[in-house]
Amino acid sequence: DTGVSQDPRHKITKRGQNVTFRCDPISEHNRLYWYRQTLGQGPEFLTYFQNEAQLEKSRLLSDRFSAERPKGSFSTLEIQRTEQGDSAMYLCASIPRVSGGAWNTQYFGPGTRLTVL
Amino acid sequence: AQSVAQPEDQVNVAEGNPLTVKCTYSVSGNPYLFWYVQYPNRGLQFLLKYITGDNLVKGSYGFEAEFNKSQTSFHLKKPSALVSDSALYFCAVSPRKSGFQKLVFGTGTRLLVSP
Numbered sequence: 001d002t003g004v005s006q007d008p009r010h011k012i013t014k015r016g017q018n019v020t021f022r023c024d025p026i027s028e029h030n031r032l033y034w035y036r037q038t039l040g041q042g043p044e045f046l047t048y049f050q051n052e053a054q055l056e057k058s059r060l061l062s063d064r065f066s067a068e069r070p071k072g073s074f075s076t077l078e079i080q081r082t083e084q085g086d087s088a089m090y091l092c093a094s095i096p097r098v099s100g101g102a103w104n105t106q107y108f109g110p111g112t113r114l115t116v117l
Numbered sequence: 118a119q120s121v122a123q124p125e126d127q128v129n130v131a132e133g134n135p136l137t138v139k140c141t142y143s144v145s146g147n148p149y150l151f152w153y154v155q156y157p158n159r160g161l162q163f164l165l166k167y168i169t170g171d172n173l174v175k176g177s178y179g180f181e182a183e184f185n186k187s188q189t190s191f192h193l194k195k196p197s198a199l200v201s202d203s204a205l206y207f208c209a210v211s212p213r214k215s216g217f218q219k220l221v222f223g224t225g226t227r228l229l230v231s232p
Contacts (some may be wrong), residue, residue: 004160006160031218033219033220035220040224040225041224041225042121042207042209042222042223042224042225043161043207043220043222044222045219045220045221048219056219091160091161093161095218104218105151105163105166106163106218106220107163108153108160108161108162108163109160110158110159110160111159111160113158
């Protein structure tokens with residue numbers, strides 16, 4: 001499968017625990033995005049990487065959230081001291097290198113569903 | 118700030134009938150517009166996009182959408198619905214800005230196609 005993959009697909013944790021999610025983008029896609037989708041809502045942008053550089057962060061990304069993309073390939077999203085309000089689907093998307101101002105389609109992974117008890 | 122409105126939480130249509138899922142947007146300047154579909158427990162699948170050119174955009178699975186600048190709308194359409202089209206549909210907008218290309222999504226419209 002050459003699509004975007006995410007791991008785990010489901011995570012149940014207790015309030016106060018730390019969790020980490022992984023996203024593997026499509027090979028050679030240099031741009032990577034994280035979104036959060038709560039029940040009954042559309043996805044909301046969290047953060048963006050171009051290669052290994054984190055270039056944009058949403059105000060939704062509190063200090064408890066941290067994302068990395070150390071080698072410009074896979075990315076991780078960590079949530080520390082989880083709260084019940086963190087329960088959501090966390091989606092990752094990637095797009096290939098953009099040239100000359102062209103706009104490329106974002107390809108989404110299946111998501112990680114987090115439940116905080 | 119950019120935003121997307123999907124005024125219908127759910128659209129019901131009989132199989133074989135035409136379907137329309139509505140979307141209006143608000144963005145400074147000219148937008149990039151997208152439709153994605155989400156099946157249960159799965160990520161978003163790209164259907165189609167409007168970047169420039171012809172206002173009628175054709176996409177995957179027989180779907181099309183019409184960009185209407187004066188009405189700031191980008192409605193999704195299909196001439197003949199299938200039961201398998203039942204899913205959650207999201208309209209999204211991105212401003213024409215170089216560099217990072219954040220998508221702003223609507224709240225989604227659930228399409229239910231009855232046999």
